[in-house]
Amino acid sequence: MKKMVINTLACIALLAMSFFLASASDPSPLQDFCVAVNDTKTTVFVNGKVCKDPKVATANDFFFSGLRVPGNTSNKLGSMVTPANVAQIPGLNTLGISLARVDYAPYGLNPPHTHPRATEILTVLEGTLYVGFVTSNPDNRLISKVLYKGDVFVFPEGLIHFQLNVGKTKAVAIAALSSQNPGVITIANAVFGSKPAISADVLTKAFQVDKKVVDYLQSQF
Structure with a gap:
């Protein structure tokens, strides 16, 4: 009986540990914010950015006006991505989120790409987009959809995805990404x-x- 109880408790402990490991994620910030210091002379490297003293933080550390400006789509692909990540907004450091504006000329393409550190959720503000992503090996299954104004689509972290403007007019979308620096x-x-x-x-x-x-x-x- 005693042995059975011990075995049962051991199983419960293993299950609890498995759940903890499966649900673990990046640690939460230990302060309100950590405004990035873009000092190229520093010799300190961390997984993110070095922080300035919170007492000298200002509103501009958390502000970026670049997404109000349409991107220049006069290029071979007919698209332009305007990022709003930690490089543009130092206050995003350690907060695990960023944005991007994507402008598309008629039939413009945001070509197949991946974000190695982020899931992306895309919202169409204007126009009609054909979007999709490809699952990993061995299936390599294409999951795609035509989106209209107000529609939302998710691209899982690390998977190849794309957007094509299938309309005769320009299109605009806003992408939210689950990293301060998603990479592309x-x-x-x-x-x-x-x-x-x-x-x-x-x-x-x-x-x-x-x-x-x-x-x-x-x-x-």
């Missing part, structure tokens, strides 16, 4: 525009195309 990896730029370039032997085999195709694509980036 644009797939085509990373694969064909790396410095130094990835060996053509690697890319021809990976994409099953002729070397001339790889050379052409690398020349575009």
Whole structure:
């Protein structure tokens, strides 16, 4: 009987520990805020930014007016992303959230990319967007939808996703991201525009195309 009780308690303890580990997340801030100090001369590196004294923080540390300005979409892709992360708003440091405005010319594309450190939730303010993301291996399933003004769509952290303006007029969206510094990896730029370039032997085999195709694509980036 005693052995059974001990085994039962051990099972409960293991379950509790499993739940704790499964539900663990980044630690909460230990102060109201930690305004980032963008001092390139500092030799201190932390997982985030070094903080200024909270007593000298001002409203401008928590302010950014850049999202009111339409992005310039006169480029090959016909889109422009205006970020509002810790680089633009020092007061976001340690708060785990950021925004971005995305402007699209008619038929403009925000090309396939990933955010290695953030889930994204996109809200359409104007226009019509075809959006989607691709699940991880081995399925690589495309999950996509056409969005209209006021619609919302979520792109899970780390997965490749895109948005295409399928309307004849401009489109605008606001993206919220679950990191102060979500990062972005644009797939085509990373694969064909790396410095130094990835060996053509690697890319021809990976994409099953002729070397001339790889050379052409690398020349575009």
